[in-house]
């Protein structure tokens with residue numbers, strides 16, 4: 586059992602329970618990828634598995650799970666709503682490297698106006714504050730990423746693995762449950778201008794994440810550049826391709 590497997594299992598069960606879930610296609614060769622890294626006693630097998638679903642309101646629900654042994658564990662889990670909903674993205678980047686844990690949990694906004702924040706951030710501020718008491722701000726992160734985060738961005742670098750297994754897991758569950766409450770209540774937009782704004786905001790978010798994916802270096806090292814670029818643009822952040 587890996588550090589983040591319980592997170593993935595919880596998410597799958599919860600999605601199954603609360604949504605009308607269907608599989609989302611994973612391009613051939615990308616559902617599971619294995620490589621051996623390091624030399625001699627340091628040799629490790631790094632296995633990346635992909636998981637993907639959709640529902641009537643959610644275009645793509647997908648996770649990448651990287652199992653590279655004790656000192657390398659990653660679960661990157663993102664939900665991309667259909668383009669006729671103004672729902673935020675659910676984003677979880679749970680990363681364990683030799684240097685420690687790095688946790689990002691958010692409902693990443695399409696817009697930054699007050700009305701949008703009142704709809705999607707204010708209702709969950711109390712939940713955010715309750716978790717932040719135990720999961721303090723993780724410090725600097727790239728300036729250019731700031732427009733993509735919300736007022737309830739939980740960003741923390743726990744020192745103990747036990748904190749990941751307890752506090753971070755609790756926060757993950759609460760964020761996912763709260764996100765699914767938003768999904769339940771979401772109503773489709775029909776105004777042409779609004780639909781255009783949603784599409785542009787989604788494209789700008791997804792293109793940013795594809796361009797700046799912090800996992801690119803790691804995937805390049807394990808699996809090569811060709812596989813990595815195809816994984817990023819053909820699966821992890823695929824909107825541009827789906828609409829062209």
Ligand code: DBV
Pocket residue numbers: 649659661676677678680687689726727730733794798799800802803821
């Ligand atoms: N990050 C991804 C995907 C990953 C992934 C698809 C499948 O977007 C993993 C894997 N994130 C990952 C790894 C690292 C980080 C770091 C492996 C460590 C990189 C390294 O140190 O080598 C939030 N993730 C980070 C960092 C941030 C985030 C701020 C630190 C990177 C840095 O300091 O440059 N998550 C990241 C982010 C957004 C998000 C920028 C949204 C805009 O949701």
